[in-house]
Amino acid sequence: MRPDVELRLPVDPAFVSVLRATAVSLAARLNFTIDDIEDLRMAVSEASALVLPHAQADGDLVAGFHTAPDKVEVRISVPTSGTATPPAAEEDFAWQVLSALTTHAELQTGEGSYAAIFTVHSTATV
Incomplete structure (x- = not known):
């Protein structure tokens, strides 16, 4: 399924701020709470x-970014060399934080790519 918003940026940590700003803007448009926006x-x-x-x-x-009235689903991916499998993420602090902040999180490896996929739901009541 085609994402509602897709960004293609250079592989450089300096551009993560663009992803964060996009996520915040999308969540704000969906009327997420301040805490939910920060989690995303x-x-x-x-x-x-x-x-x-x-x-x-x-x-x-x-x-x-796939959006719905009460959630944002995100897939962040990068190309990798060959089919090398990254180390077990479960031991990584970033994975621990990601899984604590989201309602669903997973890592996918494929032929030449590595992706983090996650969903954040809004706790706002209608």
């Missing part, structure tokens, strides 16, 4: 911290 912003940071170390330097950091 931090989740984007942690997911980026998980995937960026495994990226090919000349590749693109791609972030797709």
Whole structure:
């Protein structure tokens, strides 16, 4: 399914701020609470911290955002060299934070790519 918003940025930690700003803007438009917006912003940071170390330097950091009235689903991916599997994320602090902030989080490895996929739900009542 095509994301509602997709960003393609250089593989560089300096551009994570663009992803965070996009996530905050989307969540604010969905009337997420301040706490939910902050959770999403931090989740984007942690997911980026998980995937960026495994990226090919000349590749693109791609972030797709799927929105619904009560949630944002995010996929952040980078190209990797070959089919190398990154180390177990469960031992990584960024993974611990990401899974604590989200209602669903997973890592996917594939032929030449590594992705963090997660969902943050709004706790706002209608």
